[in-house]
Amino acid sequence: MPETKITDAELLAGARALQAEAADVLRALRLDKAFAGFGPAQAVGSMVSGLMVWRDVDVVFTAPHATAADVFTALARLAGVPGLTAVDYRDERGERRPTDRIEDERYYLVCRYEGPEGPWKVDITIWLHAVDRPTRAEAERLARHATTEQRLAILRLKQTWHRSPHYPYRVGGTDVYDAVLEHGVRSQEEFSAYLRLRGLPADPAAGE
Structure with a gap:
């Protein structure tokens, strides 16, 4: 798979453009309104570090008391956002959790959103255990250093x-x-x- 031949300046400019576009997408989705009661929506990963090369953004909530019914209620609100075309819902509790750690139980949503510049994948994780997760801090450290x-x-x-x-x-x-x-x-x-x-x-x- 050969690398796309673009200059360093183009690569950095593309990452900045995607970061700005991701911020616009999150503003349009208004996740804090749809998921009211789940705590603040927190962007993590490459949107925070600025190291973006494709239209994919990750958002997390920490909501230990959230139920599957609560998530579907939130999705009903989110469904009214223009441009949202699909949502894949996954209940990853118990043996379905993504790791062996019980604190990594979650509800996980993969959303497809048609932005003005192209389609986006928006991953939403709703953590069901309130533990320290360094993901945001690590991305901020990358952005700074x-x-x-x-x-x-x-x-x-x-x-x-x-x-x-x-x-x-x-x-x-x-x-x-x-x-x-x-x-x-x-x-x-x-x-x-x-x-x-x-x-x-x-x-x-x-x-x-």
Whole structure:
């Protein structure tokens, strides 16, 4: 899967444009109104760090007392937002939770929204346990402290890998960040070597 040949300036400008577009999408969705009583909607991930290469934004709530019925009531309010075209609802409690940690029980929604510039995927996580989660703080730290060289390396790797069949479940953004920030990776070749050492798929174009 060859990298798109764009300049560094274009790559950085594209990330800034997507970040601004994501903020517009969240304003249009008015999630705090739809999910009233769930606590504040908190954007996390690449929208916060500014390391965006595609139209995908993550939002979390912490609502320990939320029920499935509460979520569907919120979805009924959200359904009135123009541009919302689909929602995938998942009850990830008990054995269905995404990790072995009981505190990672959640309701998880994948929304599709048609923005003025193109379609967006909006992931909404409703955590059912109030524990410290460093996701937002880590994204803010990246926004403040990542050098231009590091940002460009991350953006180029994410641009290549986000279309891979391995992304994000076998090779994901966490791998990219660790490789670039902690191991000095700057190129696709170096990232492939990093992945091979960890027994992970090293070719973004290869299937399972």
